[in-house]
Amino acid sequence: MKKQILGALALTVACSNVAVVQAQGRDNVSIVGSSTVYPFATVVAERFGRSTGFKAPKIEATGSGGGLKLFCKGVGANTPDITNASRRIKKSEYQQCQENGVTDIVEVLVGFDGIAIANSRQAPQMVLSLKEVYLALAKDVPGPDGKLIPNPYKTWREINPALPATEIEVLGPPPTSGTRDAFAELALGGGAQAIPALKHLRGLGAEQVTEIKAAMAELGLPEAVYQAHAESKGAAPKGKDIFKTIAYSVREDGAYIEAGENDNLIVQKLEANDSALGIFGYSFLEENGDKVQGSLIDGVEPDFDTIADGDYPVSRPLYFYIKAAHVGRIPGIQEYAAEFASHRAMGEDGYLTERGLIPLDEEELKQVQQDVASLKRLEM
Amino acid sequence: MSKDTFKNTELIQASLKKRYARERRFQFYGMLAVLLGFAFLFILLFDIVSKGTPAFTQKELKIAVHLDPERLGVEATADAEQLQQANYNAVIKASLREMFPEVTSRSEKRRLYRMVSIGAEYHLRDRVVAEPSLIGQTHDLWLLAHSEAAGYLKGQISRDTPEVERKVKDVQMDWLDQLRDDGRTRSVFNTLFFLEGDSREPELAGIRAALQGSFFTLAVTFLLAFPVGVFSAVYLEEFAPRNRITDLIEININNLAAVPSIVFGLLGLAVFINFFELPRSAPLVGGIVLSLMTLPTIIITSRAAIQAVSPSIREAALGVGASKLQTVFHHVLPVAMPGILTGSIIGMAQALGESAPLLMIGMVAFIMDVPGGVTDPSTVLPVQIFLWADSPERGFTEKTSAAIMVLMGFLIVMNALAIYLRRRFEVK
Numbered sequence: 001m002k003k004q005i006l007g008a009l010a011l012t013v014a015c016s017n018v019a020v021v022q023a024q025g026r027d028n029v030s031i032v033g034s035s036t037v038y039p040f041a042t043v044v045a046e047r048f049g050r051s052t053g054f055k056a057p058k059i060e061a062t063g064s065g066g067g068l069k070l071f072c073k074g075v076g077a078n079t080p081d082i083t084n085a086s087r088r089i090k091k092s093e094y095q096q097c098q099e100n101g102v103t104d105i106v107e108v109l110v111g112f113d114g115i116a117i118a119n120s121r122q123a124p125q126m127v128l129s130l131k132e133v134y135l136a137l138a139k140d141v142p143g144p145d146g147k148l149i150p151n152p153y154k155t156w157r158e159i160n161p162a163l164p165a166t167e168i169e170v171l172g173p174p175p176t177s178g179t180r181d182a183f184a185e186l187a188l189g190g191g192a193q194a195i196p197a198l199k200h201l202r203g204l205g206a207e208q209v210t211e212i213k214a215a216m217a218e219l220g221l222p223e224a225v226y227q228a229h230a231e232s233k234g235a236a237p238k239g240k241d242i243f244k245t246i247a248y249s250v251r252e253d254g255a256y257i258e259a260g261e262n263d264n265l266i267v268q269k270l271e272a273n274d275s276a277l278g279i280f281g282y283s284f285l286e287e288n289g290d291k292v293q294g295s296l297i298d299g300v301e302p303d304f305d306t307i308a309d310g311d312y313p314v315s316r317p318l319y320f321y322i323k324a325a326h327v328g329r330i331p332g333i334q335e336y337a338a339e340f341a342s343h344r345a346m347g348e349d350g351y352l353t354e355r356g357l358i359p360l361d362e363e364e365l366k367q368v369q370q371d372v373a374s375l376k377r378l379e380m
Numbered sequence: 381m382s383k384d385t386f387k388n389t390e391l392i393q394a395s396l397k398k399r400y401a402r403e404r405r406f407q408f409y410g411m412l413a414v415l416l417g418f419a420f421l422f423i424l425l426f427d428i429v430s431k432g433t434p435a436f437t438q439k440e441l442k443i444a445v446h447l448d449p450e451r452l453g454v455e456a457t458a459d460a461e462q463l464q465q466a467n468y469n470a471v472i473k474a475s476l477r478e479m480f481p482e483v484t485s486r487s488e489k490r491r492l493y494r495m496v497s498i499g500a501e502y503h504l505r506d507r508v509v510a511e512p513s514l515i516g517q518t519h520d521l522w523l524l525a526h527s528e529a530a531g532y533l534k535g536q537i538s539r540d541t542p543e544v545e546r547k548v549k550d551v552q553m554d555w556l557d558q559l560r561d562d563g564r565t566r567s568v569f570n571t572l573f574f575l576e577g578d579s580r581e582p583e584l585a586g587i588r589a590a591l592q593g594s595f596f597t598l599a600v601t602f603l604l605a606f607p608v609g610v611f612s613a614v615y616l617e618e619f620a621p622r623n624r625i626t627d628l629i630e631i632n633i634n635n636l637a638a639v640p641s642i643v644f645g646l647l648g649l650a651v652f653i654n655f656f657e658l659p660r661s662a663p664l665v666g667g668i669v670l671s672l673m674t675l676p677t678i679i680i681t682s683r684a685a686i687q688a689v690s691p692s693i694r695e696a697a698l699g700v701g702a703s704k705l706q707t708v709f710h711h712v713l714p715v716a717m718p719g720i721l722t723g724s725i726i727g728m729a730q731a732l733g734e735s736a737p738l739l740m741i742g743m744v745a746f747i748m749d750v751p752g753g754v755t756d757p758s759t760v761l762p763v764q765i766f767l768w769a770d771s772p773e774r775g776f777t778e779k780t781s782a783a784i785m786v787l788m789g790f791l792i793v794m795n796a797l798a799i800y801l802r803r804r805f806e807v808k
Contacts, residue, residue: 056748287772290545
């Protein structure tokens with residue numbers, strides 16, 4: 001028995017020794033970030049791993065915000081080399097990176113992704129405008145007198161008599177998701193601009209304090225809201241800052257249901273429930289075209305061409321960020337990025353477009369390839 | 381008197397009837413509950429098995445492949461390095477075009493190429509590297525079908541669905557029908573599923589990497605949790621004085637058993653990854669975290685097993701002059717061992733099925749390479765199931781169910797082992 005104990009102890013010690021040695025250097029690229037970019041990044045990683053002598057990169061889906069947080073933690077083998085993002089890096093995140101010594105970041109624009117608002121094929125296709133989406137899903141909407149009130153709408157028909165009388169029930173991603181951020185910005189923010197008072201507020205600069213306060217009073221917002229913004233920002237807020245808080249808040253009374261990051265689950269729930277709508281990335285709509293259909297937004301159906309042309313209003317760019325300090329230390333980073341930016345991956349007929357990525361146009365792609373080759377640093 | 385007796389028996393008989401009825405009713409409810417449980421289990425198993433079974437077969441297409449040196453860009457005399465780099469994709473595409481010369485438009489060509497898996501290119505490469513003399517010849521080769529084409533051949537996609545709503549289009553169905561009528565399609569056992577790591581192509585995806593990851597993780601868990609757990613139990617049961625401190629420890633161990641597993645994941649992230657700087661996504665960290673989770677289970681069951689050892693054994697050993705230590709190691713532990721092992725195996729089975737704490741320490745990741753040690757990045761089986769269930773490609777539905785079948789198989793084996801050990805314990 002004693003020998004066994006000693007053996008077990010020795011093994012444990014041996015294991016941890018190996019770990020310490022390994023942590024100092026890595027021979028595979030470590031990637032974190034957006035779950036929207038994940039299906040594309042993994043396809044590239046697989047091809048890269050199979051066709052080159054490098055090990056296939058390891059990819060974790062942590063969400064855009066979670067990925068950047070890990071990425072900006074510092075330089076070293078214990079931090080990721082690349083992070084995927086379904087939105088651009090924020091200024092605050094960039095500063096966080098700088099403070100932690102991650103000074104050289106290379107930004108790579110990958111392509112575009114549409115966000116579909118879809119329902120079951122058993123039900124008729126929905127025809128919505130951005131304004132209707134905003135009125136259905138925002139936390140506060142302007143009431144009859146123009147003042148903001150908690151969202152009173154229970155059914156689609158209350159918003160527009162042409163819409164069905166079904167209850168508003170929308171399944172979508174949680175706040176940690178980049179899809180949710182983009183949806184709030186593009187769909188809710190876009191829809192809110194169809195309301196003149198909100199659009200007016202959005203256009204006001206930080207110096208137009210009295211105008212902002214007047215616009216806020218018109219919307220029934222107390223002055224405390226302005227003070228709170230000024231405090232959290234540490235400077236006079238712009239009209240746009242206040243607009244964002246109003247327009248980007250999603251209602252919390254049960255009409256919007258957070259369905260987790262699993263888009264397949266949303267598709268399954270839509271199949272079972274004819275009256276519900278779901279919010280997810282275009283690639284899932286494409287894979288499940290026999291089960292769900294995308295709603296027309298402002299008269300445009302989400303498909304490959306409308307998203308690529310920018311006609312479909314709810315589409316956003318996808319990025320990944322490279323930690324330049326790791327290039328040359330950890331093998332394969334730049335080669336992986338080059339594979340991602342190559343014509344056969346990201347090009348118009350590339351294997352990523354088969355998976356639902358909306359590609360860049362030829363000139364943009366050339367620019368991206370040059371930036372990857374020269375590791376052009378991001379300045380903010 | 382006799383009248384009274386008669387009345388009493390009548391009374392008793394009436395109440396007896398009631399009691400019997402009550403008992404029958406209770407039995408009926410019990411049976412109903414059991415049946416309901418079985419019905420749910422049956423539905424679940426039926427659903428998983430019927431969805432998962434097709435994943436164990438794979439479809440292959442017989443294509444006349446002409447290994448044209450010009451298209452490959454290498455001669456038969458080329459060295460291994462050059463053979464690795466040759467353009468096998470072009471050869472497969474050209475061979476498909478030759479088999480279906482009527483295909484001319486660009487979009488139709490793309491559909492044609494999509495019938496064969498991208499893995500076929502790499503399989504062909506490996507074959508040619510092993511046998512360079514194939515270059516320049518034409519052979520009928522069995523190439524792996526794309527998961528969508530395989531879905532049609534397996535009867536999962538029907539022609540009755542309107543064409544716009546399905547990924548396999550009418551022309552592709554015609555080509556596949558033609559190949560099938562010519563005897564150029566076949567089903568083979570899906571060995572890739574057991575030999576390969578994860579892939580984004582459903583037809584290439586396998587559970588080997590996840591299985592190996594699970595093995596390494598559980599090995600670390602067992603090496604840490606078993607000795608620590610058993611010795612804690614022995615100390616607490618045989619040596620520790622009964623006082624407030626040991627009572628407190630006991631309560632805490634019992635509470636620890638009920639802590640949600642995700643909490644251990646957070647602890648692992650904060651302590652092992654952020655503080656000790658152990659690598660992310662490694663079975664080493666996963667194993668440590670899971671061992672923290674299984675420790676209480678092992679301690680509690682081991683203590684129960686040690687308690688169950690008859691005091692006469694201890695007294696007899698002490699009576700013939702054995703020391704306390706000798707009594708424990710020579711007499712008590714061997715008798716308690718089957719019970720301890722049973723508890724440990726159940727704890728390990730619990731750890732095998734766990735995925736929540738691994739989420740926090742980065743083991744939920746796309747990892748293609750099969751891990752070779754406890755510090756290589758890896759996933760585990762339940763995580764692999766989660767990742768596949770989350771993939772947009774339809775072909776992963778059957779893989780998900782198949783992986784669940786494998787995981788359930790392992791759990792059944794481990795639990796059966798636990799039952800076997802318990803039986804042996806009871807006989808003794």
